[in-house]
Amino acid sequence: MLSNKSSSDFLNRQQNRIHAYVDQLLALLVQAERPAERPAERPRAGLPRLKGWRFTLSIGRSLSLSIVDNELGDVYGPPTARDSLGGGIYLIWEDDRRTSTTLDRYTVMNFEQCLKEWRALSFTELYGPDILAPGIYPEVAMLDEAILPLVEGDTTLFYRILSQGQRELQANGALFVDASTNASLTTSYICNSKGLNLSYSSTGFSFSFFADSLYGNGYSKRRLCPEGEVEVVLDDIKTMLPFFKQEGQFVSRADRPALGTASPSDHPAEPPVGDSVLLGSNVAVSFVSTFLLSNLYGSRVVNGQAAFEKGDFLAKKAVIREDISLMLDSLRPYEFSAGRLTGEGVPGGRVALIEKGRLNTPILDLKYANLMGLPPTPAGSVYMEIANQPSPDGAVSHSVPSHMAEAVSQRKSLPELIRQVDHGLLVYVLMGMHTQDGTSGRYSVSAPRSLVIGQGEFKGVVKTTLTGNFFDNLNDPRTTFGWDPREDNPAMLIQCQASTAQ
Amino acid sequence: MPEPRNEKFRVAEYSETLAAILRRADELGVYAIARVQDSQSRSLSLSNGRLETISQAMLAGVGLQVFTQEGFTSFICSDEINPAIGRELVETAASMAHSGSGFATRPSRAVFDLTPDGVATYWSGYKSLDETDYPELVKQMTEANEAARRYGSHLVVRTQLSLTDTHWRIVRSDGTDLSFDQPTSLASHTITAIGSASRLPVNLGATISGADDSILLQPASRNLWELRTRNAAHLATALTDAPLLPASHSNRGYKLILDYALAKGLAHEAFGHASESDVMATSVLGDHGKMRLGEQLGPDTVTITDGSILGDYAYQPISACGKPRQTVNIMEEGRLVAGLADLFSAEKAGLVASGAERVESYRHLPLPRMSNIRITLKDPAPFDRPFEEITPLELQARLIEIGYIKEGEPCLYLAGYNGGQVMPKEGDFVFNCAAIYDLSLAQPKLYQPAIFSGKILSVLQSIQGGLGPLHLDAQGHCGKGGQNVPSSGGSHSFIVIAPNEQIFVGGR
Incomplete structure (x- = not known):
């Protein structure tokens, strides 16, 4: 169904433009490393020389088209093209003062003036990192040439996908359809004064549909979707939408005195008591991001603003159940998180932030790696791994390594998890997660469209408020995981207080 | 095209590009709304008295909406602002807009009913970034961070300042050409208190906002921020051991x-x-x-x-x-x-x-x-x-x-x-x-x-x-x-x- 046309002219033009810019910038920076010999002729006379620098620079083009409230390509979602060139630069001056600022399309032509302004912005950075020597950077697939014609301006595929989705979803009961498609091409450079000079190009392609603001699904990778993917997404929405259109009833455990009052605990030794709530994988990810990941940034750990302290990592403190690991991975082919290196020049890779329930390392840039006394970490996305249920090495479209095949086949699927719930809820949409304080683990969020599950089947929707402590959930032996083969992270079945608001 | 009258507007530089955009739109028979942004911002942050970063950012570019006579539309933008690029943007945008005509796209002809809004500039009168004394702001923020930490015995305080000076110029095919500035400033503490009994941390914020550095330099504003900081510090400390609300x-x-x-x-x-x-x-x-x-x-x-x-x-x-x-x-x-x-x-x-x-x-x-x-x-x-x-x-x-x-x-x-x-x-x-x-x-x-x-x-x-x-x-x-x-x-x-x-x- 999808075009596989290859076009590299546009890519070449983009690459040539950024090559020219980078060449000029490199020459100017090398010149700024030398002392100003003839002050009268040098606009940068009086400035100290640079003793180190690094920069990242990207040139990009993206194209998009949307449906907003059933209107395809109208003024709120028209065919849209965006071009940009920009990046960031970090300078170390001769006197060890530092400057951190942005690069734009005009930096090179105004370089001498910029240099003066950058010096004026410089500051003494305690524990400021040195420039990293070049390393070995892993290869990871990020470019799909089949996307290039879309980026050049051919919107035919966009219109075709969106028209098909709108037609099929409306024929299956959707009153209002919202949808979007996007394709992008980016060429990036990462260079530094110690000889790092690496460039790569990457593409992106995504589409998503949402029906009646109730339920949605989509695709988002660095390569064009495989044949049949649009149909898979639409079939899922068509299957799920009717369940969201039935009013349901749910009696919370808190409202059933005979079963005991819910009592979320702040102490991991006391497992939470409450209702069975199945967090869809996207919702589970938002919990992990808000309450776990936010406490794993090196700057927050070192500065005492996280739930975990520096010593906790050095002591490999157990903080969650021992079968759960949290991995940071930049090497998954064609994922948006894929990257060969960070902007500081740290090679891409895969590292456990939490390994078998124990803190392993925070997410560390060079500065905070020095302060922690640990190696810097790669960029990338986080993935949960459950012992005996390893996370997928990519989405459904990626093959599972043979040594993992048996374990993966033992994973509990999301439908299996749903079938084991006698009385509970399935949550795909949350409101208010961004208002939570992630450090305590405590949550109080609204789930306006919770699907009631009774004896493993959907029984309509209710509005609920979920209350609990996510650290308790991650320590609770009853928490279980279910995998949707199209998702990178598992759905989670937890126990928490679900209060209905009729 | 007439120049905006106030020389302080950086977006006055882009007259030639905007004229080229409107001229090319007219040649192609499409209506154009072009908006140029030229934004400068500076920020600094401190953690527990240590200066973490001072950074500046610049953002300049042009966004362009075009409408065909039937009302089909598209949007294009670029950070490259010159007449040649401006003409290219119009051509690409016009082509994309026409592509909607073959589908069930709802046209919008509202722009053709607009009455022109003339040529004018709207200057807020607030201080620009060039007029801002950064060493003084670093000193003020360092003092504020130290003062915040004194409101409790186990407080961790992250302090941030953001100053943005954005200039806009918006032109339309009907001759409208309006420029204005949009200055913002925001100073904030994020105060973390660690419970003495529970050991659970609580984060609370204390902010003050406005249009320039007067949020720090004017005594009334500064005092207000200090009061908010004191309240946030005391509340964060009290919350570390506060119970959950009963059902x-x-x-x-x-x-x-x-x-x-x-x-x-x-x-x-x-x-x-x-x-x-x-x-x-x-x-x-x-x-x-x-x-x-x-x-x-x-x-x-x-x-x-x-x-x-x-x-x-x-x-x-x-x-x-x-x-x-x-x-x-x-x-x-x-x-x-x-x-x-x-x-x-x-x-x-x-x-x-x-x-x-x-x-x-x-x-x-x-x-x-x-x-x-x-x-x-x-x-x-x-x-x-x-x-x-x-x-x-x-x-x-x-x-x-x-x-x-x-x-x-x-x-x-x-x-x-x-x-x-x-x-x-x-x-x-x-x-x-x-x-x-x-x-x-x-x-x-x-x-x-x-x-x-x-x-x-x-x-x-x-x-x-x-x-x-x-x-x-x-x-x-x-x-x-x-x-x-x-x-x-x-x-x-x-x-x-x-x-x-x-x-x-x-x-x-």
């Missing part, structure tokens, strides 16, 4: 008291978004796509207004489509009288366009958005104590004194705004507070924050009264449509919400 308090008979920052959240999340014209087809404030103008949806004491205020964090005098932004009473004495309407959906929603279009940057499409939204109540009860100095006990006493609550009556005071979210199509909203006090007890009891959720129409009908003067500086950011724009607003010092089964405070 029995969640709603069902509890009167609610909201401070003005939460009232701004209520106005913004529960009401403002539902009054925006682009969502009227599905909004609870709409009926068959038209806004329910004339309907009595709240008590006759309630008026809700949105409008830009000079010097405010959300100041914007001109819309992203080059129309002067109107101050709009959305609700007057409980009756729905107007919406926040952009030129593209105003007519369809049965509204008059009010210049409500806003964008995050030149890279974004305009959407109708709020600026400063406020709830005002008829005959609010006087409460002349400075807001930052009012304790929960004093509030409780005043509420009893004026008869809003009786001694022992179930009543929760929700303090401090921690963000919110709305689904205007369903009428659901949520927002979070920093703390909850039970005012039914002789000594108000502190509880952990909990999500406050409800239905838009229910909460409007339950606004019972207000106390104290208006405060309109509750600052925030709005993320509608994935675009982050400054927002602000407020109300009287406190507003009172009558008990309502549709309003829910999440507890345990």
